[in-house]
Amino acid sequence: MNLEKALGLLKQEGYKYTKKREDILEFFTEEDGYRTASDLLNFMGEKYGGLSYDTIYRNLHLFRELNILESTDLNGEKHFRLACDHHEHHHHFICQSCGKTKTIDACPMNFIQQDFPGYTIENHKFEIYGRCPSCQ
Structure with missing residues (x-):
């Protein structure tokens, strides 16, 4: 955006x-x-x-x-x-020091959705927190 x-x-x-x-x-x-x-x-x-x-x-x-x-x-x-301008579904790594983000293209829902038979998943959020190379 x-x-x-x-x-x-x-x-x-x-x-x-x-x-x-x-x-x-x-x-x-x-x-x-x-x-x-x-x-x-x-x-x-x-x-x-x-x-x-x-x-x-x-x-x-x-x-x-x-x-x-x-x-x-x-x-x-x-x-x-x-907000991201990405049109594809994605998630983020977020640096806890400076707040910079890096896109994560893989989605864990692709691997765990089979664990929810009969459920309707309406939304999800996945973020990884840590320190970027500049803040380490």
Whole structure:
């Protein structure tokens, strides 16, 4: 996903375009990996003094609902990143230090689905956590 596509999706879904929302999305287009609300608030605070966590979280969760952002929990805190543009099903390795991600093309569901006869699996999530080569 890029900034133009994200802003187009926001408009398509009937949400108001604001400079703050553009700046939030721009932050994620320039970051390589998962970031916290605190990271975003620090970035936005330079330009928008007095910006609240409520505003940050409200927009992060809106972007998550619209599938503009993806989220995960790292060390008990919600982290966000720009949604992948991959059209094929995939998963991620996530560095616990810097938040960078690496695509995992193999899906464990291909191997364990036979363990669920009679069940309807509607969704799943698979992530591997560790340290990237730069953070080791």
